[in-house]
Every structure is written in structure tokens, then in C-alpha cells.
Amino acid sequence: GAVVSQHPSRVICKSGTSVKIECRSLDFQATTMFWYRQFPKQSLMLMATSNEGSKATYEQGVEKDKFLINHASLTLSTLTVTSAHPEDSSFYICSARLAGWYEQYFGPGTRLTVT
Amino acid sequence: AQSVSQHNHHVILSEAASLELGCNYSYGGTVNLFWYVQYPGQHLQLLLKYFSGDPLVKGIKGFEAEFIKSKFSFNLRKPSVQWSDTAEYFCAVYGSSNTGKLIFGQGTTLQVKP
Numbered sequence: 214g215a216v217v218s219q220h221p222s223r224v225i226c227k228s229g230t231s232v233k234i235e236c237r238s239l240d241f242q243a244t245t246m247f248w249y250r251q252f253p254k255q256s257l258m259l260m261a262t263s264n265e266g267s268k269a270t271y272e273q274g275v276e277k278d279k280f281l282i283n284h285a286s287l288t289l290s291t292l293t294v295t296s297a298h299p300e301d302s303s304f305y306i307c308s309a310r311l312a313g314w315y316e317q318y319f320g321p322g323t324r325l326t327v328t
Numbered sequence: 329a330q331s332v333s334q335h336n337h338h339v340i341l342s343e344a345a346s347l348e349l350g351c352n353y354s355y356g357g358t359v360n361l362f363w364y365v366q367y368p369g370q371h372l373q374l375l376l377k378y379f380s381g382d383p384l385v386k387g388i389k390g391f392e393a394e395f396i397k398s399k400f401s402f403n404l405r406k407p408s409v410q411w412s413d414t415a416e417y418f419c420a421v422y423g424s425s426n427t428g429k430l431i432f433g434q435g436t437t438l439q440v441k442p
Contacts, residue, residue: 247429256418256432257372306372308430315360315379315422317430321371 216240217309219320226297226327234292234323236307242287243309247317248280251304263290297327330355332421334433341409342441349404349436351393351419360422361402362430363393367415375417378402389413411442 216239226232236246244265249257261282263269269282279301281293290309294301304324308317335350353359363375376387383395393404402419419433 254435254437256435259429262429308372316362316374316377319364319372 215311215318217243217307217318217320219305219307219323221323222321223324224326226325228298228327229296231293231295232297232325234294234305234307234325236290236292236309236320238288238309238318241309241311243290244287244312245310246284246290247308247310248282248290248292249306249308251306251322253304257306260292294325297325299327301325302327330421330423330431332419332431332433334417334419334436336436337434338437338439340439340441343411344408345440347404347406347409347413347438349417349419349438351402351404351433352400353402353419353421353431354400355421355423357423361393361395362420362422363387363391363402363404364418364420365415366418372418375404409438409440411440414438414440 218237220235224232246263248260250260251257259272260275261269261271263282263284265284265287271277284290304322306322307320310317331354333352361378364372365375366372375391376385378385378395386392391406393402395402417436420430422430
């Protein structure tokens with residue numbers, strides 16, 4: 214149990230376009246989902262915390278207008294990278310957490326390359 | 329601000345060697361501690377976790393970790409590593425004032441030579 218999926222696993226887009234990444238909890242209801250960014254050989258950097266039915270809480274330094282997060286249901290959160298630029302190229306990982314639990318379950322990640 | 333520090337950035341061991349990866353955190357309150365592993369090309373997986381009780385916790389694949397409150401440490405150990413343990417290891421802390429956020433350490437790359 215506790216499986217989290219992400220789609221797509223890899224995406225290449227042109228500079229200036231927008232890309233949507235989906236994060237789904239497959240067998241449980243996730244009241245909270247988290248979005249992370251991971252640079253090569255580095256740790257996970259939390260971008261935002263997403264609670265179902267409410268606005269996401271962004272970490273300091275993360276542009277909310279650039280990284281749009283929607284958590285419309287208990288099993289789906291989306292991250293949209295708007296007007297992507299090459300510096301947005303990275304590995305984006307989501308995680309999901311059950312209500313009242315500390316443990317997070319991680320998705321497989323999405324490799325975004327902006328050309 | 330709360331932080332997690334992993335002292336070893338890159339560790340190279342031969343098979344059958346013993347492993348200890350350091351993890352220290354800075355937070356004075358109640359903590360929940362985790363070790364995650366990321367195998368090449370795969371997603372993060374939970375190795376083990378500590379919430380309360382016995383400070384020596386056992387996880388999957390023969391890993392264990394010891395919570396030493398006085399040292400603010402949660403070191404990961406394995407008596408005999410295998411080539412398949414080659415991966416990135418992350419220590420993470422959830423503190424009661426974190427509002428649900430996990431704070432990750434920088435990660436340690438473990439390379440096990442056959």
C-alpha cells in the first residue's frame with residue numbers, strides 16, 4: 214500500500230511553455246501533498262505544501278506565480294511550471310501524507326528538461 | 329531554524345565492510361526521525377523510522393539506526409554492506425513545530441565496490 218505515482222516521468226519542453234506534473238496517491242487519501250525539487254547530487258528542497266481544498270503554502274524563495282500548485286482532490290495534486298526556462302530544469306518529486314500521520318510516501322519523480 | 333546535517337557526503341566501501349552514516353539534527357523538542365534511500369534511477373524509499381520507544385530501530389535490508397537524544401544524533405548502521413546497497417541515503421527529521429514538513433539532510437552517496 215501507500216503508493217504515489219507521478220506523471221509524466223520525463224518531459225522536455227521549450228523555453229516559455231508551461232508544463233503540468235501530476236501527483237496521485239493510488240491507494241490512500243492524502244490530505245497533504247508536498248512538492249520537492251532535487252538538483253543533481255543534492256538533497257530534496259521543499260518547494261510547497263499542498264492541502265486538499267486550500268491554497269498551497271510556498272517555501273521562502275519559491276515563486277508561487279511560476280510554480281502553480283493545485284490540490285483539488287484527496288488523491289491528486291498538480292504542479293504547473295509556467296513559462297519554463299532552462300534554469301527550471303530539475304527533478305521534481307512529490308510526496309503524500311495521510312491525515313494525522315508523519316510519514317510521507319514519495320513519488321518516483323519527474324525529470325523536467327527545458328530547452 | 330531546524331536543520332539536519334549528514335557528515336559524510338561520499339562513502340566508498342568494499343563489500344562486507346561495516347557502515348555507519350552520521351546524522352545530526354538541531355531541534356530541542358519532540359522529533360520523529362527517518363532514513364530514506366534512493367537507489368539509482370528510483371524513487372525515495374523509507375529505510376526506517378523512529379517515533380518513540382526503543383532508541384535502536386531496525387529497518388529493511390538489515391539496516392538499523394540509533395537515536396541518541398543527548399547527542400541529537402540518528403546514525404544509520406549496517407554490519408555488512410552489499411554491492412546492492414549502492415545508493416543515496418537521506419536522513420530526515422520531522423519536528424513538532426515543523427507544520428508537517430520533513431527537513432532533509434544533504435544526503436550521503438554510498439558506493440559499494442564488489
